[in-house]
Amino acid sequence: xxxxxxxxxxxxxxxxxxxxxxxxxxxxxxxxxxxxxxxxxxxxxxxxxxxxxxxxxxxxxxxxxxxxxxxxxxxxxxxxxxxxxxxxxxxxxxxxxxxxxxxxxxxxxxxxxxxxxxxxxxxxxxxxxxxxxxxxxxxxxxxxxxxxxxxxxxxxxxxxxxxxxxxxxxxxxxxxxxxxxxxxxxxxxxxxxxxxxxxxxxxxxxxxxxxxxxxxxxxxxxxxxxxxxxxxxxxxxxxxxxxxxxxxxxxxxxxxxxxxxxxxxx
Numbered sequence: 001x002x003x004x005x006x007x008x009x010x011x012x013x014x015x016x017x018x019x020x021x022x023x024x025x026x027x028x029x030x031x032x033x034x035x036x037x038x039x040x041x042x043x044x045x046x047x048x049x050x051x052x053x054x055x056x057x058x059x060x061x062x063x064x065x066x067x068x069x070x071x072x073x074x075x076x077x078x079x080x081x082x083x084x085x086x087x088x089x090x091x092x093x094x095x096x097x098x099x100x101x102x103x104x105x106x107x108x109x110x111x112x113x114x115x116x117x118x119x120x121x122x123x124x125x126x127x128x129x130x131x132x133x134x135x136x137x138x139x140x141x142x143x144x145x146x147x148x149x150x151x152x153x154x155x156x157x158x159x160x161x162x163x164x165x166x167x168x169x170x171x172x173x174x175x176x177x178x179x180x181x182x183x184x185x186x187x188x189x190x191x192x193x194x195x196x197x198x199x200x201x202x203x204x205x206x207x208x209x210x211x212x213x214x215x216x217x218x219x220x221x222x223x224x225x226x227x228x229x230x231x232x233x234x235x236x237x238x239x240x241x242x243x244x245x246x247x248x249x250x251x252x253x254x255x256x257x258x259x260x261x262x263x264x265x266x
Contacts, residue, residue, distance in 0.1 A: 011028070011038060012028040012029070012030070012050055012053060012195075012196065013027060013028045013115060014027045014028060014065065014113055014114055014115045014195050015027065015114075015115035015116075016028075016065050016113065019032070024056060026061070026064065026065070027065060027113075028053070029053045029054075029056040029057055029196075030049070030053070034049060050196070053196050054167075054168055054194055054196040054197070057167075057168075057194055057196070058167075059166070059167055059168075059169065059170040060170065062113075062169070062170040062192040062193075062194060063170055063172060063192050065113035065192065065195070066111060066113050066118060066192050067113075067117075067118065068111070068118060068214070068262075069172075069192075071262055071265060071266070072172055072173065072190065072262070073172070073173070074265040075173075075258075075261040075262045075264065075265045076172060076173025076174060076175065076190055076261065077173055077174040077175070077176075078173060078174070079151060079171055079172075079173055079174065081174055083104075083150065083174075083177060083187055084176065084177050086177070086179065086185075087102075087176070087177050087178045087179025087180075087185055087186075088176040088177065088178065088257060089178060089179055089253060090179045092236075093179055093180075093181050093235075100183075102179060102180075102183050102184055102185040103142055103143075103183060103184050103185070104142070104143040104150065104153075104184070104185055104187070105140065105141060105142050105143060105153070105180075105184040105185065105186045105187070106140050106141075106143055106150035106151070106153040106154040106157070106186065106187045106188070106189055107137070107138035107139065107140030107141075107154055107157075107186055107187075107188050107189065107254070108121075108138055108139050108140055108154040108155065108157070108158045108164075108169070108189050108191055109138055109175070109188050109189065109190045109191070109254060109255075109258065110138070110139070110158070110164075110169065110191050110192075110193040111172075111190065111191065111192050111193065111214065112192075112193045112195055112197075112211060113192065113195055114195060114211075116213075117213055117214065117215055118213070118214040118215075119211035119212060119213055119214060120211065120212050120213075120214055120217055120255070121138075121139075121162075121193055121199075121209070121211055122136055122137070122138065122209070122210055122211070122212060122245075122247070122251070123136070123137055123138070123139055123161065123162060123201070123206045123207075123208065123209050123210075124136050124137075124206070124207050124208040124209075124210070124245065125137060125205060125206060125207060126204075126205060126206065126207045135248075135249065135251075136245050136246065136247045136248075136251055137250070137251050138188070138251060138254065139154070139157055139158040139161045139162055139164070140153070140154050140157045140158070140161075140186070141153070141157045141161075142184070144156075150174075150187035150189060151171050151189050154171075154187075154189040154191075155169065155171075155189075160202060160205075161201070161202050161205055161206050162199040162200065162201055162202070162206060162209050163199060163200035163201075163202075164193065164197060164199070165197075168193065168194035168196070168197045169191050169192070169193050169194065169197075170191060170192050171189050171190070171191040172190050172191055172192060173190055174187060174188065174189060174190070175187075175188040175190060175254060175257050175258055175261065176257050176261075178250060178253055178254055178257065180250050181235075186250065186254070188254045188257070188258075190258065210245065212240075212242050212245075212247070216240075216242065217240065217247075217255050217259070218255075218258070218259045218262065220259070222240055222241075223238055223239070223240055223252065223255075223256060223259075224238070224239055224240075225237070225238060225239075226238075226239050226248070237249055237252070237253075238252035238253050238256055239252055240252055240255070
């Protein structure tokens with residue numbers, strides 16, 4: 001086959017090469033024959049196979065793909081844990097919070113197992129949105145009356161914002177709730193996302209979906225504190241720089257909380 005006509009689709013291998021009892025690779029979900037025949041397939045055959053692979057994986061299979069799974073189990077609150085009434089950062093923003101109780105919200109902190117290491121799934125909101133336009137965030141939003149709990153809300157919002165189906169995500173546990181200056185108490189739901197998932201951004205909300213290596217976000221030297229003014233008061237917020245993206249505010253604070261909880265069980 002000439003270089004000009006060589007297939008362009010990359011292998012679905014994620015570096016987890018272990019055969020399951022059902023004859024599928026635990027990482028890429030291919031049979032031995034499909035793995036051996038991959039090099040001889042054209043793009044059409046590869047596309048057909050790759051579209052079928054996500055249907056072979058059950059959500060319960062996903063955690064085993066994460067090298068950090070055992071540590072995460074020790075670090076996270078159980079999924080059925082009673083939510084805290086106050087954010088871990090509450091005292092830092094008490095002076096700017098409204099007197100009424102905060103509204104419940106939830107976000108999905110999605111971890112994606114990749115061949116080169118685990119990544120964190122993030123979105124950038126459209127610049128013209130009224131609230132938090134252009135900011136990097138986790139998929140998520142307000143907990144609606146029809147949601148069973150914060151986990152249900154995070155999964156629903158992720159499906160609405162980036163078309164993440166529930167059969168391609170498995171919640172693992174909860175981080176500490178975060179209070180925001182906009183009056184929300186946010187429950188971060190840490191979950192593993194199928195590496196075969198292909199995001200489809202909601203054009204009314206999301207401008208971009210991207211991934212950042214977990215190792216980068218968990219390195220203390222990559223996080224800094226910056227001073228800004230909010231309602232006439234000096235505030236300190238956390239911030240990462242990643243390529244062309246500014247990851248700061250609530251998103252950076254959630255990642256910091258994940259780092260501290262992982263450090264506590266290391």
